[in-house]
Amino acid sequence: MSTSTTLGEVMRELAALEDPKTREANEQRGDDHGVNLTQLRALAKRFKAQHDLAIELWATGDTAARLLTTLLCRPKAFSVAELNGMIRDIRSPKLLDWFIVNVVKPGRHAEELRLSWKDGDDLIGRAGWSLTTERVVKKADGLDLGALLDQIEREMKQAPDHKQWAMNHCLAEIGIHHPEFRKRAIGIGERLAVLIDYPASPGCTPPYAPIWISEMVRRREEAQVL
The missing domain is CATH 1.25.40 (Serine Threonine Protein Phosphatase 5, Tetratricopeptide repeat)
Structure with a gap:
């Protein structure tokens, strides 16, 4: 199965998980997505680590897709420049926290980026x-x-x-x-x-x-x- 097809399938699954009540509750906290995080983790467990797919999910700009990116990527594969570019495009507090916990902390550049x-x-x-x-x-x-x-x-x-x-x-x-x-x-x-x-x-x-x-x-x- 090609990566682009997989990307399309994942985006359709994320769309199917979208819940208006969840979105409303998240938006009150500054988060612009409507996907239950437990369901998102289950999706990540099913797809397992796929770094190339994770990069494509991030490129969509969709917050739920980017949350999934943090669970599918290989943290040590990112350069400082890539991580700097990614964080400057984050607007959601929950996405930021998952990015830090799942991508930056297990990666190779946490101390340099901290400073x-x-x-x-x-x-x-x-x-x-x-x-x-x-x-x-x-x-x-x-x-x-x-x-x-x-x-x-x-x-x-x-x-x-x-x-x-x-x-x-x-x-x-x-x-x-x-x-x-x-x-x-x-x-x-x-x-x-x-x-x-x-x-x-x-x-x-x-x-x-x-x-x-x-x-x-x-x-x-x-x-x-x-």
Whole structure:
């Protein structure tokens, strides 16, 4: 079966999965597609990794097709230039997050891109701070955590919404995972009051950094006792 035929078949299957209610709910979050993500993952599992097909799906510009791209591609096959071009064409927060998790993080250029994207605007900045948070949690050696806190303190309050969310996440993870910076991280969160009024569902930890840090530290300490 040719790649072009396969592309046509996949696009028809994506169209068949389109649901108006799902699209309406997604659009409220800034995402322009109407495909259930569980169904999308099932589709990817059936088609398996096909890098050439993934590239053609991305070229359609369709958000659902591009979400599928992140599940079918070979992350290490992309160059820095290709990844830079792809991210600058992303307008959906969900697509950005899948792109970072499924393509950039498992690829060969995460650290280089982290540094070049961190000071970007909105979604590009969000990507850079998401990659930074990954390092804060899993591989903090070599990071200047004090300098990261300085930048968060200077910039987070005025940052665009999507970037602000990622910076706030980084602030919280510094406080959770690095006790020597915990007091300062909580203090920055209290002074900036970012997301202080953000609604949280019952049983969920709110994203306001001082509460987030304190609650996660409490849970970690209780787990250690058990």
